[in-house]
Amino acid sequence: MVAQASRRDTLVSWGWVAEHLDDVWSRTVEHVQLTVVALALGFALSSALAALAVRHRRTFAPITWIGSILYTIPSVALFGMLIPVTGLGFWTAEIALVSYTILIFVRNIVAGIDGVPAPVVEAADAMGYTRWQRLRSVELPLALPTIVAGLRIAAVTVIGLVTVAAVVGNGGYGAFILDGLDRDFPTPIVVGAVLSVLLAAAVDAGLACAERALTPWARRRGGAR
Amino acid sequence: MGAADGGIAVSIRDLTKRYPGAPGPAVQELSLDVAAGEVVALVGPSGCGKTTTLKMINRLIEPTSGTIQVLGRDQAALPVHELRRSIGYVIQQIGLFPHRTVAANIGVVPGLLGWPKARIAERVAELLALVGLPADAGGRYPSELSGGQQQRVGVARALAADPPILLMDEPYSAVDPLVRGRLQDDLLALQAKVGKTIVIVTHDIDEAIKLGDRVAILAQGGVLAQYDTPDELLRAPADEFVAAFLGRERSLRRLGLRRADDVRAEPAVAVAPTASVAEAVDAADAMGAAWVVVVDRSADDRPAPAPDGPPVGLLAVADLRHRSRGESGGGAVGEGLDPERRPAVVDPTWPLREVLDAVLRSGCGAALVATPSPARCVITLDALAEALR
Numbered sequence: 001m002v003a004q005a006s007r008r009d010t011l012v013s014w015g016w017v018a019e020h021l022d023d024v025w026s027r028t029v030e031h032v033q034l035t036v037v038a039l040a041l042g043f044a045l046s047s048a049l050a051a052l053a054v055r056h057r058r059t060f061a062p063i064t065w066i067g068s069i070l071y072t073i074p075s076v077a078l079f080g081m082l083i084p085v086t087g088l089g090f091w092t093a094e095i096a097l098v099s100y101t102i103l104i105f106v107r108n109i110v111a112g113i114d115g116v117p118a119p120v121v122e123a124a125d126a127m128g129y130t131r132w133q134r135l136r137s138v139e140l141p142l143a144l145p146t147i148v149a150g151l152r153i154a155a156v157t158v159i160g161l162v163t164v165a166a167v168v169g170n171g172g173y174g175a176f177i178l179d180g181l182d183r184d185f186p187t188p189i190v191v192g193a194v195l196s197v198l199l200a201a202a203v204d205a206g207l208a209c210a211e212r213a214l215t216p217w218a219r220r221r222g223g224a225r
Numbered sequence: 226m227g228a229a230d231g232g233i234a235v236s237i238r239d240l241t242k243r244y245p246g247a248p249g250p251a252v253q254e255l256s257l258d259v260a261a262g263e264v265v266a267l268v269g270p271s272g273c274g275k276t277t278t279l280k281m282i283n284r285l286i287e288p289t290s291g292t293i294q295v296l297g298r299d300q301a302a303l304p305v306h307e308l309r310r311s312i313g314y315v316i317q318q319i320g321l322f323p324h325r326t327v328a329a330n331i332g333v334v335p336g337l338l339g340w341p342k343a344r345i346a347e348r349v350a351e352l353l354a355l356v357g358l359p360a361d362a363g364g365r366y367p368s369e370l371s372g373g374q375q376q377r378v379g380v381a382r383a384l385a386a387d388p389p390i391l392l393m394d395e396p397y398s399a400v401d402p403l404v405r406g407r408l409q410d411d412l413l414a415l416q417a418k419v420g421k422t423i424v425i426v427t428h429d430i431d432e433a434i435k436l437g438d439r440v441a442i443l444a445q446g447g448v449l450a451q452y453d454t455p456d457e458l459l460r461a462p463a464d465e466f467v468a469a470f471l472g473r474e475r476s477l478r479r480l481g482l483r484r485a486d487d488v489r490a491e492p493a494v495a496v497a498p499t500a501s502v503a504e505a506v507d508a509a510d511a512m513g514a515a516w517v518v519v520v521d522r523s524a525d526d527r528p529a530p531a532p533d534g535p536p537v538g539l540l541a542v543a544d545l546r547h548r549s550r551g552e553s554g555g556g557a558v559g560e561g562l563d564p565e566r567r568p569a570v571v572d573p574t575w576p577l578r579e580v581l582d583a584v585l586r587s588g589c590g591a592a593l594v595a596t597p598s599p600a601r602c603v604i605t606l607d608a609l610a611e612a613l614r
Contacts, residue, residue: 117318118318119318120323126316127309127333127334138322142323
């Protein structure tokens with residue numbers, strides 16, 4: 001039995017893809033923009049919260065508690081709740097996306113700084129580092145692998161969520177998927193999903209390489225030369 | 226350099242530290258002066274507050290009350306990071322920065338003090354040589370070094386800005402005994418070169434005795450039990466606690482602290498094995514010597530006026546005198562010498578512990594002291610006992 005090669009029945013119509021290369025490019029730009037802005041804002045906000053949590057340990061539990069609540073709200077529901085308040089658009093998407101990153105970032109930044117061995121911190125104090133110098137020159141570099149690990153999780157999470165953000169009127173790969181669902185036409189759905197996965201994998205790999213480049217000491221462990 | 230000559234480098238007055246929630250104070254009304262250029266060991270059982278005391282000197286821990294003067298200045302009046310940059314600090318876990326190369330680790334304090342890069346690099350090279358690390362170690366990361374090498378880097382880092390005072394918190398407890406012994410020897414050799422004021426915390430009384438010019442023994446709750454030179458501590462412990470902490474064999478430990486040239490050596494005369502007992506006694510009496518060294522002349526053909534050569538016997542004049550009263554005047558001194566009981570020759574620089582060992586092994590009751598001059602002298606068991614009195 002030979003399947004009929006009609007537009008409706010094939011999973012991917014390469015003709016459609018070829019016609020829409022311009023769209024693929026502009027959707028990619030939109031997707032990356034939404035992701036980068038969310039990660040940057042989320043990281044900045046989380047850094048401030050993590051600094052508060054490290055300095056005043058009692059604030060750590062409430063901060064992670066609020067972060068966890070935000071993290072567990074289903075994304076579509078959150079977008080829905082925001083629409084009456086902020087309307088459709090870029091910032092509605094960003095508010096939701098940023099709120100998902102906070103738990104991941106705060107936890108990883110705090111864990112990274114907590115993970116700096118106590119003797120190293122004591123030595124830094126005894127050498128005469130000021131608090132800020134210690135953070136900048138000792139704690140943050142040593143926390144970097146844990147912070148980058150958080151950044152990778154957050155990036156992959158946000159790239160996935162940006163596809164959902166199309167429901168509040170943003171572009172990105174989600175627009176392909178909505179289009180495909182609308183018209184009961186699988187090609188844009190597949191294209192949107194595959195591109196989203198590829199983007200996530202590429203960003204994850206890029207961050208892993210950046211981490212390696214930034215932590216040359218971690219590669220020479222163990223005394224073997 | 227830095228430390229006031231012959232003055233007091235660290236002066237601790239009525240220092241007390243109470244931790245919130247603790248039943249008693251960790252350190253109580255402690256007063257202690259550390260003379261410039263001396264090594265002072267703080268030693269005591271765990272919970273005696275020795276580490277707390279050390280950390281109050283560079284204000285890693287803030288005292289509850291009391292004052293500490295560092296080089297004549299109240300250290301509480303200085304900005305804390307400035308104080309710390311002027312005091313070297315070495316800890317047991319070393320605490321090297323794993324993300325920095327060895328050179329960068331050593332250059333930390335000079336960097337904080339704003340030294341130019343070239344001067345830091347020069348200083349790092351100097352310190353690597355001083356602590357006995359190869360010059361190329363500077364480019365490695367701490368994880369690529371052995372534990373002993375890391376400890377050396379820790380010492381180099383503490384010395385980098387040439388601070389007059391060095392604090393060491395159990396610096397050698399984490400390394401194996403063999404390496405520990407070597408690092409202790411290195412520290413003493415280093416101290417002979419740099420002449421810092423060093424305060425070292427240890428729980429090991431042997432380490433305290435070996436390294437300290439003075440030892441402060443702290444009892445539970447940070448009470449100073451005794452503060453004295455190791456020799457004086459061992460000679461006259463202030464109380465039961467100190468005596469128990471010092472352990473048995475106090476006299477044997479003192480033997481390890483003194484050298485052969487600290488002991489009153491007795492004169493001896495050298496005679497040939499062929500000399501008669503009567504001649505030997507006369508020669509000894511003429512010199513006022515109580516000991517006769519029998520020297521084997523057959524070993525060398527030199528027509529020396531005084532007998533010279535390897536000593537083959539060491540005899541007490543009192544014994545020879547007894548022998549001379551017997552039949553035929555006792556014969557020649559060389560007769561009846563036990564080849565198994567060759568006299569021991571000790572160097573004036575040897576610790577008395579080794580001298581005692583040599584005396585006991587030789588079975589002669591005394592040991593000859595190696596001296597460049599032809600005059601002979603011996604160290605006897607009685608002289609050793611007297612030295613420890």
